[in-house]
Amino acid sequence: MRWIVGSWLAVLTLVGAPPPVAAEEQEQLICTAVARVWRGSPEEIADIHTDPVPQSFRAPFESTGCGRFHLVVRSLLDWHFAFGDEQTTSAALAYFSSRWDEEPLAPERYAADLDKAWREAQPRYAEADRLAQANDWQAANELFYKDRKIQALERQIGLGSTRATLMHYYLRGADAYRSPALLAKAEALWPVVEARNAFFDRHAETIATLQRKKPYDPRLELVNAENLLLPYSLANARYRIHDVEFDRDTLRKAALGDWLAGAEQVDDFVWMEIEVESIDETYLTDLAAAIEREPNFMRLPTKLWREDVLYGFARASKTPGDRCKADNFDEAMILLEREERHGRDLAEPFGYWDGYFPEHERDTRLELLLAKAGCDLSHARQARESGEPETENDHLEAALSTLDSARQLVQPDEAPSRFRGVAASYLETAARCRELAATSVDGRPFINCHFAISPRLEAYFRTSLAALDTIATAATAPE
Known part of the structure; x- marks a missing residue:
């Protein structure tokens, strides 16, 4: 785990996230702003395919109070991008979906319920604002945290918020693996998220007034x-x-x-x-x-x-x-x-x-x-198919340079899955450059991307990939 500690307290605005613990008669809970980044143990990394959501993540995520508030939820997704693959990432996303999308929402019904909760909460917000203006913050806070109408509105907003977060996660997975299946999951969530966004658009100035600010877009x-x-x-x-x-x-x-x-x-x-x-x-x-x-x-x-x-x-x-x-x-x-x-x-x-x-x-x-x-690399393939070796060479050389920059941002022990992708792409590109070295244009050799290859970097990639294969084999070998 990693912890990032801030100097401020988590304070909820008039219209925003519900408190970490929502209970009718519970005392107000204020959590210090600590970000707990979950990373997984070496044993959990080895078991990522059989246990994609380890108990060490489930425990704080499924808890209430500050433990859940502190957890950086998307660190599970980052963990899968670093150590897993599309299969493990899909399993992690399915876990989030089971927790956040268990209550089916029809977009039209959700929009109507959200507007109804908004209308019913207005008198209570007005009272809370009156108390705050009178500097009776204790009474205002009690109203924010305990009033049924305000809690009902926050719950409706929360239903849309979790879908928005889940949709964003599915899109990240779709991007990472170019996955049509994960993209379809994201698309299915969009109608409810769109209804939530439309709600904020309709009530932007009223929300801004409640928060005693000028009417810039409160979606910020x-x-x-x-x-x-x-x-x-x-x-x-x-x-x-x-x-x-x-x-x-x-x-x-x-x-x-x-x-x-x-x-x-x-x-x-x-x-x-x-x-x-x-x-x-x-x-x-x-x-x-x-x-x-x-x-x-x-x-x-x-x-x-x-x-x-x-x-x-x-x-x-x-x-x-x-x-x-x-x-x-x-x-x-x-x-x-x-x-x-x-x-x-x-x-x-x-x-x-x-x-x-x-x-x-x-x-x-x-x-x-x-x-x-x-x-x-796409342009290089197109040039190869159309018989344009010089154009292919230029794009391969550019790709080698970019991949060299990319490898400086990823280490094999920190994110082996990402590292494998960079290494494999570099080695494949270098191999094609060597093939071009024997190519001639108008009967003469031309300066080609073979000279852009770094033999030391090739050796580093091959050695690191072999080591990762050894580690993976040892981790999955029967005892």
Whole structure:
């Protein structure tokens, strides 16, 4: 386990997540902001195919109170990406589905129930706000945590929230393995998530008023960055897996909402380093204050640019003759690296240099580099089929360079599954480069990607893959 400790307490807003323990007569529970990153033991890694959701994860996940609140739930998914495969990841996702999607929800009925709960909770919110304005915070908090109408609304919101999280997890799995089956699971959850998002759109200004803020888009706090981008992510996954075209610009702008006019303003705003004192407009000052409260906003451009890059490389790979370029690739890599350093700074005082944030952002950088390499390898195959060795050579050389960058972000002991993919791709590309070394153009040899191969890196990959095979064989051998 890893623990990241913050200096603030978890405080629930007027409309937000339910308290860690929901019981009618239970005392209010306040949990310190500690992130418990589950990693699994060596024994659990060896048994990942037979026990994809170990008891050491189930225990805190299925508990109540602060143990569940502290757990970084998606660390189970990250564990499977690092040590498992599509089969084990699917089993882990099925476990989450059994816990979060056990109550069937019809989108139309869910939307009606959500609106009904909203209407019935309004008088109670008004009373809570009156108490808060009078500085009677104890009475206001008791109302927030114990009132049946407020609890009913929070439950309805929670039903949609868990589906949104589950959908995001399925999309991550679909992306990782190019899996039509996991994509279909994500698609099945979208109607309920869409109804929840529409609810926030309908009541945005009222929610903002309840929270005594100016009416910027409150989804910045109520829906995290991944959920804001779910329509874009879903359409993007359909495009990459099934080649289904979509209107990227419309979905991209819809994801940003009304709080900023377009993506370029988001880009400019991010590069201001979120310095509140540098912003004069009241509107942006309120927005900057929201950013300080909600770190998800900082991740919104990162998530948006991730989708842009994956879309760009997928489109380029399908278009013969195009260079492998993608909008916002350089910006995304810079911002991800900056966020990784920021996370390291948060973790280092507590002795956890390799904490949660650095690893997460590093994984995203790796994903984007592999998308770039995949585009060049796709073009190389197309050039080979059309008899264009020089073009094939150029793309193979570019792929080797990108894969060399990718291997610097993944170590065989930390994420053997990811490492295998990078190593195998590099070795296959190097082998094709050697074949091209004997190719001639107009009767003469040409400078080819054979010279871009690093023999030391090849040896490192082969030795590491052999060691991983030995470890896997030893782990599964009968005693």
